[in-house]
Amino acid sequence: MAELEVKGLKFRTGAKTIVDDVSFSVKDREMFVLCGPSGAGKTSILRLITGEWAPDSGEVLLSGENITKLPMQKRDTVLVSQSNNLFPHFTVRENAAFGLKARKIGGNEARERIGYYAEKCGITELLDRYPSELSGGQQKLAAILRAIVVKPKVLLLDEPFTGLDNNLVCRMREFCLRLQRENGITAVMITHSKEDAFFMGQRIGFLFDGRLELTAPVTELYEKTGNEKVDRFLGEIVKTADGGFVFADKVLRSFDPEDRNEDSK
Numbered sequence: 001m002a003e004l005e006v007k008g009l010k011f012r013t014g015a016k017t018i019v020d021d022v023s024f025s026v027k028d029r030e031m032f033v034l035c036g037p038s039g040a041g042k043t044s045i046l047r048l049i050t051g052e053w054a055p056d057s058g059e060v061l062l063s064g065e066n067i068t069k070l071p072m073q074k075r076d077t078v079l080v081s082q083s084n085n086l087f088p089h090f091t092v093r094e095n096a097a098f099g100l101k102a103r104k105i106g107g108n109e110a111r112e113r114i115g116y117y118a119e120k121c122g123i124t125e126l127l128d129r130y131p132s133e134l135s136g137g138q139q140k141l142a143a144i145l146r147a148i149v150v151k152p153k154v155l156l157l158d159e160p161f162t163g164l165d166n167n168l169v170c171r172m173r174e175f176c177l178r179l180q181r182e183n184g185i186t187a188v189m190i191t192h193s194k195e196d197a198f199f200m201g202q203r204i205g206f207l208f209d210g211r212l213e214l215t216a217p218v219t220e221l222y223e224k225t226g227n228e229k230v231d232r233f234l235g236e237i238v239k240t241a242d243g244g245f246v247f248a249d250k251v252l253r254s255f256d257p258e259d260r261n262e263d264s265k
Contacts, residue, residue, distance in 0.1 A: 002063055002076075002153035002186040003028050009048055009058035011041075018044045019055070020210040026154070026188055031180050033201030034190045037233070041210040042190035046156050049188070051075050062153055073102065076153040082162050084143035086131040092118075092142045093127040099150040113149050120179060121145045137168045144176070148185070155180070157189040161196055173199050194234060206230045 004026040011019040019041045026032040034042050047053040049060055051072040059068045067075050078099070086095050093114060100110045118124045121141045131139055140160065147155055160176065161169045177200055180187050191197050197204050198218055205215040206229070214227045224231050 004049070004154050004186060004188065005059075005061040006045070006049065007059045007061065009045065009060070010056045011044055011048060011053065012056055018210055019048065022058075022207070022210070022212045024205050024212060024215055026186055028186055029181075029184045031177070031187045031189065031200055031202050033197045033204045034188065034207055035194060035197035035201075035204050036192065036207035038192050040192075040207040042192075042207055043158055044210075045207075046079055046158055046188070046190060049154070049156060050077050050079050077156060078147040078150060078152040078154075079156040079158060080140075080143050080147050080160060082159045084131075084139050086139060086142055086146070088131050091128050091130055092123065092134070092145070095131075095142060096127075096146045096149050099146060103150060105150075113151075114145075117145050117149045120148075120183075122175075136163055137172065140164070140172065141175075144179070148179070148183070153186060155185050155187040157187060159191055160189065161191075161193070169196075176200065206233065208233075 006025070007023050009019050009022045010017070022041075022045060024032070024034075034045065036042055044053065048055050048058075051067070051070060055068065059066055061067065062076060086092075087098065090098065096114045096118070097106075097110055100106065100113065105113070114127070115124070118127055121144060123138060123141050123145065126134065126138060126142070131142065134142060144160075157176070161172055164172060173196065179185070189196075189200055191200075198221070201218050203215060203217050204221065206213045206227070208229050214225055214230045216225065221234065222237055225234075
């Protein structure tokens with residue numbers, strides 16, 4: 001079981017409040033999405049979860065354990081950042097092995113894990129290449145490989161589709177969602193894109209100016225929510241005959257979202 005609970009997190013920089021009394025929970029094996037405009041405090045929340053930053057107040061619990069004061073290396077969370085943060089002088093294989101070495105995992109187990117998840121990510125043939133030899137999409141897959149190979153309790157995704165072209169975004173959405181579901185990963189994704197949020201999330205939390213305005217299952221967001229900020233941000237949503245959505249003239253998905261929420265029960 002890997003359940004994440006964030007309770008009353010507050011974080012300030014000088015006189016400015018970046019994260020203002022934010023609370024939410026993520027169920028075991030759930031994909032939870034924090035959505036909001038740039039500057040809303042989304043990345044700051046991920047940094048508080050990983051332990052990169054310490055909150056002024058509030059708690060982070062993982063599977064019931066209070067990890068608020070644990071150092072980063074002792075938290076079973078892994079962040080895939082926007083920039084991927086691959087070591088340029090390491091091959092994809094060596095990047096993937098880095099986190100395993102830190103956890104004292106080597107030898108056959110490390111090779112088997114890297115091989116297994118590289119196949120899942122579809123990049124087995126890229127394992128001996130360097131990041132500079134990869135496309136943007138391949139670099140993202142390599143960063144995801146490095147994250148999931150250590151089998152974290154919680155995977156954190158920071159704007160994972162930023163900088164990718166539209167066709168690649170569609171493929172990456174489907175890949176990440178399939179990877180998360182097939183491997184039973186508990187995940188938190190942040191995004192400014194409502195399209196990404198509706199495609200990926202079983203539940204979505206809407207963040208504005210450091211405050212969490214509303215959290216709801218995606219299936220309850222077809223109609224107006226009654227929250228002025230959220231409704232203005234979402235605009236008009238039209239459910240299509242095939243179970244998809246039209247959202248700012250973009251079809252978000254062509255499958256029935258009711259099926260997705262069965263996995264979080």
